[in-house]
Amino acid sequence: MIRTSICDLLGIELPIIQAPISNATCPELAAAVSNSGGLGMLSVTWRQPDEIRAVIRETRSLTEKPFGINLVLESDVHDRLNICLEEGVKIVSLFWGEPNSYIRASHQAGALVMHSVGSVSEAQEAASAGADVIVAQGWEAGGHVRGTVSTLTLVPAVVDAVAPIPVVAAGGIADGRGIAAAFALGASAVWLGTRFVASEEALAHHTYKQKLLAAGVGDTIYSTLFDVGWENAAHRALRNSTVEIWEKAGCPPRGKRPNEGQVIARKADGTPIVRYSFSQPLETMQGDVEGMVHYAGQSVGLIKDIQPAARIVQQLKQETEQVMGQWQ
Ligand SMILES: Cc1cc2nc3c(=O)[nH]c(=O)nc-3n(C[C@H](O)[C@H](O)[C@H](O)COP(=O)(O)O)c2cc1C
Incomplete structure (x- = not known):
């Protein structure tokens, strides 16, 4: 090497x-x-x-x-x-x-x-x-x-x-x-x-890891969508149900997006995680982890196994x- x-x-x-x-x-x-x-x-x-x-x-x-x-x-x-x-x-x-x-x-x-x-x-x-x-x-x-x-x-x-x-x-x-x-x-x-x-x-939630395996090189989105906790910061993540409901609503700006403030999951200590939070799903979290941000690069399409x-x-x-x- x-x-x-x-x-x-x-x-x-x-x-x-x-x-x-x-x-x-x-x-x-x-x-x-x-x-x-x-x-x-x-x-x-x-x-x-x-x-x-x-x-x-x-x-x-x-x-x-x-x-x-x-x-x-x-x-x-x-x-x-x-x-x-x-x-x-x-x-x-x-x-x-x-x-x-x-x-x-x-x-x-x-x-x-x-x-x-x-x-x-x-x-x-x-x-x-x-x-x-x-x-x-x-x-x-x-x-x-x-x-x-x-x-x-x-x-x-x-x-x-x-x-x-x-x-x-x-x-x-x-x-x-x-x-x-x-x-x-x-x-x-x-x-x-x-x-x-x-x-x-890695401490990522197992459903997050499975989503990575299923994704292709074109399955990520570059946006500032997941901004609760860190605003105006561009990021790349997998498309998921939160991205879909936002797109279906016509990609409205912060303050006008569907289900803002909705608690969709919780951390191990019970701390609520709202839709559009910048927190990624970790293995200790529970709830609708699929709706949380799944950060991933375009390289995700090259990954075929968890090892x-x-x-x-x-x-x-x-x-x-x-x-x-x-x-x-
Ligand atoms: C899940 C995830 C979380 C990340 N968190 C950080 C972070 O806390 N600090 C940082 O400097 N970069 C962070 N990054 C960016 C990475 O350091 C790196 O630039 C990026 O993953 C490289 O692209 P790749 O995912 O295609 O390998 C994060 C990336 C991912 C995928």
């Missing part, structure tokens, strides 16, 4: 990164990916301080290898970053916002920063702010989507703009063909989200070697 400069920088063997997939991340998933030679990640934006400490400590008990944490900067999350740094985290990933003060704090604590961007200008700003790695997220990505340019064009443009800073390709990658393509574009590593939602360890994360990493490695072997 190709070894790139990012392997030495991050202390990993394979340039394959399990993308932060919000609260579907967990210690078992992150540790399985790291133990397989890739980089596992924990999303901590929507976890309470005690839980953040607990998931970091648990991950550390499961692996001696490096792993990272992710924060979405849509709100002020300095307190959460401080907890992670206090816990000794050395790889910090940031998304969706102005990263300067977070980069400074991370560097002061001796941590590296990877910043996810959706455009060349955002990449240049992150590079000027001192980001150690730039994650270029194409429009086909699942979850919240920062830009409007496809991975195929964004990655080489960002590589050119921020050289020699390493660039990670995100969005649309779910197998060895995509990984080989990303290297051909100049990426130093790949960042896979939807593929790892469809892993045994343990270690096997996914192994398979990705083999497929990549096979594709690149054909080039010689």
Whole structure:
């Protein structure tokens, strides 16, 4: 398998990164990916301080290898970053916002920063702010989507703009063909989200995982529809019953959509989840989970099975070697 400069920088063997997939991340998933030679990640934006400490400590008990944490900067999350740094985290990933003060704090604590961007200008700003790695997220990505340019064009443009800073390709990658393509574009590593939602360890609800298997490359919708909790933020998700009732109503704006405020599911502690919430269905949730947002990238159409994360990493490695072997 190709070894790139990012392997030495991050202390990993394979340039394959399990993308932060919000609260579907967990210690078992992150540790399985790291133990397989890739980089596992924990999303901590929507976890309470005690839980953040607990998931970091648990991950550390499961692996001696490096792993990272992710924060979405849509709100002020300095307190959460401080907890992670206090816990000794050395790889910090940031998304969706102005990263300067977070980069400074991370560097002061001796941590590296990877910043996810959706455009060349955002990449240049992150590079000027001192980001150690730039994650270029194409429009086909699942979850919240920062830009409007496809991975195929964004990655080489960002590589050119921020050289020699390493660039990670995100969005649309779910197998060895995509990984080989990303290297051909100049990426130093790949960042896979939807593929790892469809892993045994991910905390996504089982009906969500089954929906991923059934979906094709054209079954996602890019919109700002699921906005309760995070407004005006474009995201890509599977079409589901909530999308259908909204489309049937003529795609009305926020405030005029069918069944707004309707409680459709509940978290394990009983907290209600309303229609159009930005919360994704987790295995502990109950109710009409089908009507909740099922974040997924176009790469969903390439995913045919739910597997343990270690096997996914192994398979990705083999497929990549096979594709690149054909080039010689
Ligand atoms: C379920 C899900 C949740 C996500 N949550 C986050 C998050 O909390 N933070 C973040 O930086 N990116 C998040 N993303 C975006 C991913 O990090 C990544 O950019 C994206 O999954 C890449 O596209 P792919 O799904 O085609 O692999 C999420 C993506 C998915 C699918």
